[in-house]
Amino acid sequence: MGQIGEIVKNKQVILKNFVRGFPKESDLLISSENSINLKVPEGSNGVLLKNLYLSCDPYMRSLMSEPVDIAGLFPSYVPSSPIGGYGVSKVVDSEHPKFKKGDLVWGTTGWEEYSLNTSTDSLFKIDHTDVPLSYYTGILGMPGITAYAGFYKICNPEEGEKVFISAASGAVGQLVGQFAKLMGCYVVGTAGSKEKVDLLKEKFGFDEAFNYKEEADLDKALKRYFPEGIDIYFENVGGKMLDAVLLNMRIRGRIAVCGMISQYNLEKPEGVENLMNINYKRIKMEGFIFLDYLPEYPKFLDTVLPLIREAKITYIEDTVEGLESGPAALVGLFSGLNVGKQVVVVAHE
Amino acid sequence: MGQIGEIVKNKQVILKNFVRGFPKESDLLISSENSINLKVPEGSNGVLLKNLYLSCDPYMRSLMSEPVDIAGLFPSYVPSSPIGGYGVSKVVDSEHPKFKKGDLVWGTTGWEEYSLNTSTDSLFKIDHTDVPLSYYTGILGMPGITAYAGFYKICNPEEGEKVFISAASGAVGQLVGQFAKLMGCYVVGTAGSKEKVDLLKEKFGFDEAFNYKEEADLDKALKRYFPEGIDIYFENVGGKMLDAVLLNMRIRGRIAVCGMISQYNLEKPEGVENLMNINYKRIKMEGFIFLDYLPEYPKFLDTVLPLIREAKITYIEDTVEGLESGPAALVGLFSGLNVGKQVVVVAHE
Incomplete structure (x- = not known):
């Protein structure tokens, strides 16, 4: 051969x-x-x-x-x-x-x-x-389908809902935020530097953004941006952020678990304590991976390519x-x- | 007046x-x-x-x-x-x-x-x-509708699936196990005494049951009863049991969060460490309460009353x-x- x-x-x-x-x-x-x-x-x-x-x-x-x-x-x-x-x-x-x-x-x-x-x-x-x-x-590959599937399929978003995104300026987060804005949601992102926070607000059109490294109390930070609570959390980081989010989720909130990057390098993951909120607030927390949504790739392209060409979305x-x-x-x-x-x-x- | x-x-x-x-x-x-x-x-x-x-x-x-x-x-x-x-x-x-x-x-x-x-x-x-x-x-009140809604609506069970139930001899657990058996699932329950474990196997027809208090390593216990993993976990206890279950869930598994009784009396809940499994195994974990399902009460009665009368279910x-x-x-x-x-x-x- x-x-x-x-x-x-x-x-x-x-x-x-x-x-x-x-x-x-x-x-x-x-x-x-x-x-x-x-x-x-x-x-x-x-x-x-x-x-x-x-x-x-x-x-x-x-x-x-x-x-x-x-x-x-x-x-x-x-x-x-x-x-x-x-x-x-x-x-x-x-x-x-x-x-x-x-x-x-x-x-x-x-x-x-x-x-x-x-x-x-x-x-x-x-x-x-x-x-x-x-x-x-x-945007047109794995992170793009991930954002698309996670937001539209797992989160079942509705106009006017309150959306929180961690690692929000990353490959997936920046897209989820823009999808959410296009749908008429209130969108807040968190990231780890001033440069990224500025990007979220000025380039991607998030309503608000904050640097999690500057917040001594994540629960308080979330209450500042979501006085009425969070309907949708797009989870990219896990650990302490998830724990604070659980305290601030609204009844029938949805958490799309895309990743937990804060935990990947720990020998032992952080314990998440506030899971009881899932019960009485009837929260749905669901993991997903883009592979399950590959059959929808052509439909995804039909949606996203025009948004890129018409500059309705940026990357x-x-x-x-x-x-x-x-x-x-x-x-x-x-x-x-x-x-x-x-x-x-x-x-x- | x-x-x-x-x-x-x-x-x-x-x-x-x-x-x-x-x-x-x-x-x-x-x-x-x-x-x-x-x-x-x-x-x-x-x-x-x-x-x-x-x-x-x-x-x-x-x-x-x-x-x-x-x-x-x-x-x-x-x-x-x-x-x-x-x-x-x-x-x-x-x-x-x-x-x-x-x-x-x-x-x-x-x-x-x-x-x-x-x-x-x-x-x-x-x-x-x-x-x-x-x-x-x-069985015909709040715990009954809870078991019914949690199992049929949240877990989307299918014949042959592997079902695990904690607090399995309790007001809700005993029913979930019997519903699952009626559907043709493999059902394992855990409880806290020999008497309860015997009840699960002899009275409620669970395939297997174990006393969690006698297991030094819950992960190992679950691997013994679920060598191929768990499709459905009906969660009544939270904490360490949930952590062990997460390690043993199968791809696209479902966790119905009915309660977390092991956590109710703690000043600070136990941390759950294995949530990353939710992501790559695409697990859905969903809280629910019976109140949301009250409109289905008449349909529930139509299902459960005949099962009681025909002794197909026991309580x-x-x-x-x-x-x-x-x-x-x-x-x-x-x-x-x-x-x-x-x-x-x-x-x-």
Whole structure:
């Protein structure tokens, strides 16, 4: 098997060892040792991808840990091997009928210059290129469907409802807030710096925003912005924020659990004490992942592409250049260094 | 206002002071000091009730605490005044067109021999008396609708699913387990004594049952009974049990939050650490209260009455005689002294 094509050097981002606690840039290393054949093995049904944009996402933290005895959504990374995630790539060679050389795709790929993908179920052809290609790592990719499904499907929002979003300037939060504003909700976001808070109010049109790091008492902060309580909480952080939110939820409130980034690097998660509120306030708290909503991707595009083109929705990316910048960008997510969606540019075309 | 009718002594159960922590029998006292006019004031739209059976329910604990700044479902009890709850009563006099002398009713009433009720929205006429009258404090009253709504409406159960129930021999749990068995589910319950565990298996037909007090590691116990995980958890206790259950929930599992009795007497609730499972397992955790399902009461009766008559469902009560036995019975709930639904018989007719 395999014909001989052009063999090129293939720079990669490698996981050194399984990570415990807070990940460090030095947990990852850049390797230039490997090469790759740019020709897909005949009959393999695979594609050979040139990776253009790589997406830094919080869920990737869990894949850096030693796998535990639970069925995770994705397999853990393998020490001494390249990590992977979502990205935008160009098809260099294809043995798959759905893809041809020159096609642009988004989906799962490796953190490397070129990837051979022989399981193309999670690759999606990009048909609309009048918007920035990098958007397919964010607003038009996994974070976009996540925001869409979480807000419209899990939260069942209604006009005029009071919406609170944590990690609100992130890849998902900034979209949820704008969806909520388009629906006529009152929207408050929280983030971890003045720059992000300004962005929420000035760029994304949130009604209010606050820096959680400056609030000694999160319960009091929430009561200030939600004197009548919260109808919808879009949960990205968990822990103490969730505990304070539970105290401020209204009857029949909904909590969409998208992520709990504040807990990912703790050896032992924080205990959440106010769950009794779920009972007597009849709160629905529901976890979801975008994979369950992929069949709705075409409908999602029909909704969001016009909003982007008509500038009714805006999207902020935090871009670094070069695979070498990848480890710092990825690790930076967990201290909130990114402002907006964190993207690594491997190649522009 | 008010005509003169027969004036009789009216024994009452009085809350001495607001309770903190675990309630004691001595937090309540029996008073024989009051009298009551058995004639309802004309034009008051009220009814005069002779109380027959009083229901001991865990939610009553929260009404014994000093009210906090949240909208509770029911007003807190007032120190030096009689407590109240659900009960079965006989109408002694009525100024309300819906009720006439001699009618049997269930609904909210006082812990006393006779109660004047001038707000009859939460009184329901009892039409079926071929079943024990006390059942209207349990299987045919608030706990019954609670079990019905929680299981069928919140859990969306399907045949063959794996169901776990805590406080499983209690007023609600014993019914949920039997509903689940009727639907063809695999049902495991937990309770706090051998007697209760035996009841679950031998009387209520649970597939398995265990005494949580004998398990050093609840996670391990659950893995023993649910090697493939739990689809539905009917939550009555909260705290450590919930934490262990979260580790054992299956993808798209459902948790109906009916109560969290293990937390009611703590000054500070236990922290629940495993909430991240909600996210990646796409768990729905939803609180509910029976009040939201009262419009379905007639449909509920149509379902449950035939099951009782055909002995397809059974119901165990723990009955004490006399209002004087009320305080010990009520307080006993919180140490699990009751075996089955705890009822206080004030009068047999």
